[in-house]
Amino acid sequence: MLFPLYWMLNASLLPSTDLVKSSPTWIPLHGTLQGYRRALSSQGSHLLVSLGVSAGTVVLVLLIAVPAAYGLAQLRAPGGRLLTFAFLIAQMIPGVVMANSFYTAASKLHLLDSPLALILADSTLCVPFAVLVLQAAMRGVPAELSEAAVLDGASRLRTLLSVILPVSRNAVVTASLFSFLFAWADFLFAVTLTTRDDRAPVTVGIYRFIGAHLSDWNSVMATGIIASLPAAVLLVVAQRYVAAGVTSGAVKD
Amino acid sequence: MSTTVQGRPAAVTAAAAAPGGRSRGPARARWAAVAFVAPAWLYVAGFYLYPLASSIRMGFQDYTVSSFYTGVAPYVGWDNYSKVLHDSHFGRTVLNTVVFTAGSLVFQFALGLALAVFFNRRFPLGGPLRSLLLVPWLLPLVVSGTAWRWILDTDSGVLNHALLQLHLIGHPVPWLASTHDALTAVTLVNIWVGIPFNMVILYGGLQSIPGELYEAAALDGAGGWQRFRHITLPLLRPVTAVVLTLGLIYTVKVFDVIMILTQGGPAGSSQTLTTFAYNLSFQQLEFGRGAAVGNLLIVVAVVFAVVYLRATREQRQAGR
Secondary structure: OOHHHHHHHHHHHOOHHHHOOOOOOOOOOOOOOHHHHHHHHHHHHHHHHHHHHHHHHHHHHHHHHHHHHHHHHOOOOOOHHHHHHHHHHHOOOOHHHHHHHHHHHHHHOOOOOOHHHHHHHHHHHHHHHHHHHHHHHHHOOOHHHHHHHHHOOOOHHHHHHHHHHHHOHHHHHHHHHHHHHHHHHOOHHHHHHOOOHHHOOHHHHHHHHHHHOOOOHHHHHHHHHHHHHHHHHHHHHOHHHHHHHHHOOOOOO | OOOOOOOOOHHHHHHHOOOOOOOOOOHHHHHHHHHHHHHHHHHHHHHHHHHHHHHHHHOOEOOEHHHHHHOOOOEOOOHHHHHHHOOOOHHHHHHHHHHHHHHHHHHHHHHHHHHHHHHHOOOOOHHHHHHHOOHHHHOOHHHHHHHHHHHOOOOOOHHHHHHHHOOOOOOOOOOOOOOOOHHHHHHHHHHHHHHHHHHHHHHHHHHOOOHHHHHHHHHOOOOHHHHHHHHHHHHOHHHHHHHHHHHHHHHHOOOHHHHHHOOOOOOOOOOOHHHHHHHHHHHOOEHHHHHHHHHHHHHHHHHHHHHHHHHHHHHHHHHO
């Protein structure tokens, strides 16, 4: 299961001449960081675009999902079941259908190549997931807690921010991490909504890079390793959130 | 979840315990609740319903690249659909989609279940190892797809090298470059991508099976295989239904893996409905026809969504 990942790491360290030899080099004894240097110089700007888009997506998703989850779980907003159902169904619309519509909409609004268009499009991958995760967590918060806050004269917004959010911190972290990852890994929206190379996120950067440098596996793999860093960091630093995220009916398409 | 009324101040209790319980509080509280979910409703309308509606409309329009400049996209009825259905690649594409989806599902599930059973026995380092196996699921598909492209390379790929060494093949197999093997190769990679998801969900299912059942069966003299067949499989059935339908919904719309590895080629031999829709819209710039194929995909997704919701409802009922 993990061999392809090792093989990518291995290739990212080997000089290109070793990569096309008839027998494979199993361990990068004579490793080089050449690939990483080239990866950073050619993909650096794409990585920055991805970073900005992913961070922006997290902010947007939380802005929509946190109040919605609070309204659904604690305030029992009318029509709540219908909204939850809508989010469940929304996850099943094929991405290529969304991409088709987003492209025409972005083109009309002159938003092609804009990071904003990508943030908006990527958020559609994360909002349903975030609402479901946050809602499940907030339902577990005892009603007495928020009632006490209301009695103390706090508004509902204040209650959400200073009582509910701190106790459902884990769910907020899970939702944020996964939103970041979904946006970071998105390829479909990235490839359809960016036409200019210099505005492309790293997934499209790699894709075009393979097309142009098919034999330069060393720097292609180095780019791959760098682009996987968020996932790797996440797995090491936030392991329990990852497990929680996957089991709460996580989506990936 | 049970909440105790005891000790609660009278004013709050009165509001919360009003007849019917939910959402019968003072009108102001109700409006506050509406205000909190309103952005989400607007979001659903703008980012799911609108794209859906616009895709359905585009399916009936002759929407081409000139439509973007002129704003004119004449309605053509079912024309897009009939063109797509009569496309010489359509039959092959549907068949590919079925083979890709069925192959992925069966093997993802079988291997995911095997790993879940394996990790269900406690052993040192089991936990960390299990989360390490999640890496393929967390990596951007573009990255793992690229790694596989290198592994499957005809001349310098390690897979061909290993197979040649083992004398399983006589000549290097052009995995991604032959019309004969490309679909197998992309299915193989997609299986690899999907195993962790299956493993995690099925592992969760296994954890909820009480250990006493196995002990009782062992006392009755049931062997390992018998215990698996008569306890594990039946009790895992609700989870199985969920995993398989979710897997189906996701697999039907897989895009990244195929685009990175073969772009649907060579000669459409690994084209599925998803990449076909993408190609029509974004390569041939026939947005109307792309939307038509996309809408066919929606129909497929809706059918499986209904199955999924049925399955989860059954699971919820079985669980309580």
